[in-house]
Amino acid sequence: MEKLEKGDFTKFYKDTFNAFFDGLHRYAFTIVKDKDSASDAVQSIFVKWWESQKHFETYDEVKSYLYTAVYRHCLNVVRNDKIRGAHKENYKYVMGSNLVVQDENVELEQLDNKIRTSIEELPHQCRIIFMKSRFENKRYSEIAEEMNLSVKTIEVQMSKALKVLREKIKGYSDSIY
Amino acid sequence: MKDRILVDDELLIKFFAGEATPEEAIAISAWIELSKENKSIYAELESAWHFGNAPSTPSSEEEWEKLQSVLVKQKGVTKLISLRFSYRIAATILLFLTAGLVAYYFTTPVAVEELAHKKRTLKEVASVTLADGTSVIINRNSTLQWPQNMNGEKREVHLEGEAFFDVAHNPEKPFIVTTNEVHVKVLGTAFNVANTDTATVTEVIRGKVMMYTENEEIVIEAGMMGIYNRAAKTLQLTKLSHQNSIAYVTHSLVFEGATVKEVCLQLSKTYGVKFVLADKLENCTFTSEYHNKSLKFILDVFTESLNLTYEIKDDTVYVFGEGCL
Numbered sequence: 001m002e003k004l005e006k007g008d009f010t011k012f013y014k015d016t017f018n019a020f021f022d023g024l025h026r027y028a029f030t031i032v033k034d035k036d037s038a039s040d041a042v043q044s045i046f047v048k049w050w051e052s053q054k055h056f057e058t059y060d061e062v063k064s065y066l067y068t069a070v071y072r073h074c075l076n077v078v079r080n081d082k083i084r085g086a087h088k089e090n091y092k093y094v095m096g097s098n099l100v101v102q103d104e105n106v107e108l109e110q111l112d113n114k115i116r117t118s119i120e121e122l123p124h125q126c127r128i129i130f131m132k133s134r135f136e137n138k139r140y141s142e143i144a145e146e147m148n149l150s151v152k153t154i155e156v157q158m159s160k161a162l163k164v165l166r167e168k169i170k171g172y173s174d175s176i177y
Numbered sequence: 178m179k180d181r182i183l184v185d186d187e188l189l190i191k192f193f194a195g196e197a198t199p200e201e202a203i204a205i206s207a208w209i210e211l212s213k214e215n216k217s218i219y220a221e222l223e224s225a226w227h228f229g230n231a232p233s234t235p236s237s238e239e240e241w242e243k244l245q246s247v248l249v250k251q252k253g254v255t256k257l258i259s260l261r262f263s264y265r266i267a268a269t270i271l272l273f274l275t276a277g278l279v280a281y282y283f284t285t286p287v288a289v290e291e292l293a294h295k296k297r298t299l300k301e302v303a304s305v306t307l308a309d310g311t312s313v314i315i316n317r318n319s320t321l322q323w324p325q326n327m328n329g330e331k332r333e334v335h336l337e338g339e340a341f342f343d344v345a346h347n348p349e350k351p352f353i354v355t356t357n358e359v360h361v362k363v364l365g366t367a368f369n370v371a372n373t374d375t376a377t378v379t380e381v382i383r384g385k386v387m388m389y390t391e392n393e394e395i396v397i398e399a400g401m402m403g404i405y406n407r408a409a410k411t412l413q414l415t416k417l418s419h420q421n422s423i424a425y426v427t428h429s430l431v432f433e434g435a436t437v438k439e440v441c442l443q444l445s446k447t448y449g450v451k452f453v454l455a456d457k458l459e460n461c462t463f464t465s466e467y468h469n470k471s472l473k474f475i476l477d478v479f480t481e482s483l484n485l486t487y488e489i490k491d492d493t494v495y496v497f498g499e500g501c502l
Binding site: 014021025027030032036047050063064068071074078115133134137156159162 | 186187198199200202206225234235237243244247248297
């Protein structure tokens, strides 16, 4: 395993940022569901690391530290409901005097007919589970509890849903280009 | 070595749904880098998850710049600052050689000052006074970045979200609010800038501002608002009908024949609470004015006059009622 030299922390810090930013942002995004919040999460992890000047022996250690920190940070953000609140607000706030409230399913309405039909064609339970995860940003454990199912069942149904969608969307983009 | 994690469709979907553990996320990152084929499998599934509109990752260079502007104001970061400034030193080396020396940095105003300060609001409205005397009230869930001394040629600040600016008059140094795509420039005035996913809205209360993009500009006078539409990338001028959108600053709300949804949406924005409404309230409308009143007061009057009841749990207001004719 590659050992890290003690010494130039600044250079190591920058290299690590460049090497891991994309992956960490991708990961943070899946949890907070928002590009800016994902950026903020990664930024604040790096700020904390800078403040602590923590030294690592191997790259694997750094990686594990950063991914774990991003994970905890994002879960906290979601738990505090800040993101979801802000998110809904964004959808609902439509410019100054011209206030419009849109339905909970606004995202669904905005979707292309084809995608909507594909979702509607999913088997009943599979569709409900997919909608709860994809549109209501619910965690697998929350959905499992609500529907009185096991987390494993949620995993299986989600995977089924996405495989169907992948085929539809693949066909769809092929027909455009 | 730990057991290797098998990356398959199921795990990738778990990942998109935000359910992957850090170990799984690390395994997925490594797996993506492993081959072109993996990359395209990932891209396909990601595209399916986002219905063909997968988000792009921000550039790590820009993010690195952003990170540094945060670190600069912290203690013990001399090394990093020296890194950041090295390009500027290179650019001015000729000056050093000919004009000979040091005072340069400290006496010459820089064209654009570092945005050394950053204030990020979550659930509370915050106010800050900048070095030039400009006061800014930052709405919830927003971020303002500004320079230390405001002694550049321009007074430039960066805003994400929404803020109200009362700009100190200084015709020599234009005050510019930058957002990602559109900028607002003023000499001295009071105005509000709000960014949403779809638009940037500038409402002018006093004075005059200019709103501009790379291609277009409009002048907004008091009582008007300018709207930048992100999708169409266009600027548009409209009359300001009321000032409810800056109620987080003025604490004044005016409702004229507003629907229950409109009222609740406005209260939610002004007071940072969420609303859950009973189904049957669509036909109810409401007319009233409030100045410096608490949320509780407004809710009491509002529900009383429409024969509704309400309950507050945490930061959510539940409104019940039988509806109106």
